[in-house]
Amino acid sequence: MASVIETKDLKKTYHTGAGDLEVLHGVDFNLVEGEFVAIMGPSGSGKSTFMNILGCLDVPSSGTYRLLGESVKDLSADQLALRRNRYLGFVFQGFNLLPRADLLENVSLPLLYAKVPSDKRRKKAMELLDRVGLGPWASHRPNQVSGGQQQRAAIARALAADPSLILADEPTGNLDSVNSDEIMKLFIELNEQGLSLVVVTHEPDVAACARRLARFHDGLLVEDSPVVNRRRP
Ligand SMILES: Nc1ncnc2c1ncn2[C@@H]1O[C@H](COP(=O)(O)OP(=O)(O)O)[C@@H](O)[C@H]1O
Ligand SMILES: [Mg+2]
Known part of the structure; x- marks a missing residue:
């Protein structure tokens, strides 16, 4: 299986007014195509810092990060942005949908940035909404649907560029257990279709x-092991 993520002795130090703060002390982590990894740990343990580096939103202070076999070390900000748009899909706790745009427009947005012509954009966005079960809600605005539906729209948007990997930081943090299960069902389904996922929770x-x-x-x-008795909501 192809390597998607490979970190070796990854360290991150933030330089703050109060001095330097090392928050990642040497992380070795590998993920191959088709994996579905959950990341847990107490607040402040470095999960979001690690996810930001995986997402090419930030760079390590030392150690290596290879995304799809390529070291990010010497990439410029533009080159990092290119990798981000081409290979990665992001899902956030707060959904981050545009409130004044309907779900179809929200999902279309990355396609607009990718300069996909408008007829193709509409067709692809509709397919994505169907894939997450939101076809009938295409013309609804975010505040007209449930939190779980908003997060599913955000997932459809993350899928727009056909990413190799989805990075989700607390994707169910704002949802009740019924809506959380809806999201996890969708992640399981996407993973079974071959998508790689990293989910912080x-x-x-x-x-x-x-x-x-x-x-x-x-x-x-401090731990990296297979899930036994996997839950299937
Ligand atoms: N931009 C930043 N500048 C300085 N310190 C930061 C920054 N981001 C996070 N931190 C600190 O790094 C540590 C790890 O934070 P974070 O990665 O957000 O942890 P988690 O996501 O596990 O809660 C915390 O002590 C946090 O205060
Ligand atoms: Mg965090």
């Missing part, structure tokens, strides 16, 4: 849906 029930669990503590990966 505080909730054991959410992590139990992944195939593998990685646990951070104080900037170190």
Whole structure:
């Protein structure tokens, strides 16, 4: 299987007014195509910092990060943005949909940035909404649908560029358990179609849906093991 993520002795130091703060102390983490990993760990343990680096939103202070076999070390900001748009899909706790645009327009947005012509854009966005079960809600605005539906629209948007990997930081953090399960069902389905996923979560029930669990503590990966008795909502 092709390597999607490979980090070796990855470290991150933030330079703040109060001095330097090392928050990742040397993380080795690999993910091959088709994996579904949940990341857990207490607040402040470095999960979001790690996800930001995986997402090419930030760069490591030392160590290596290879995305799809390529080291990000010497890439410019523009080159990082290109990798981000081409290979990665992001899902956030707060959905981050445009409130004044309907779901179809929200999902179309990355296609607009990618300069896909408008007729193709519409067709593809509609297919994506159908794929996440939101076809009938295409012309609704975010505030006219449930939180779970908003997050599914955000997932459809993340899928627009046919990414190799979805990175989700607390994707069910704003959802009740029924809506959370809806999202996890969709992630399981997408993973079974071959998509690779990394999902940060505080909730054991959410992590139990992944195939593998990685646990951070104080900037170190302290556990990385297969999920036994995987939960299927
Ligand atoms: N931009 C930043 N500048 C300085 N310190 C930061 C920054 N982002 C995060 N931190 C600190 O790094 C540590 C890890 O944070 P974070 O990666 O957000 O952890 P988690 O997502 O596990 O809660 C925390 O102590 C946090 O305060
Ligand atoms: Mg965080």
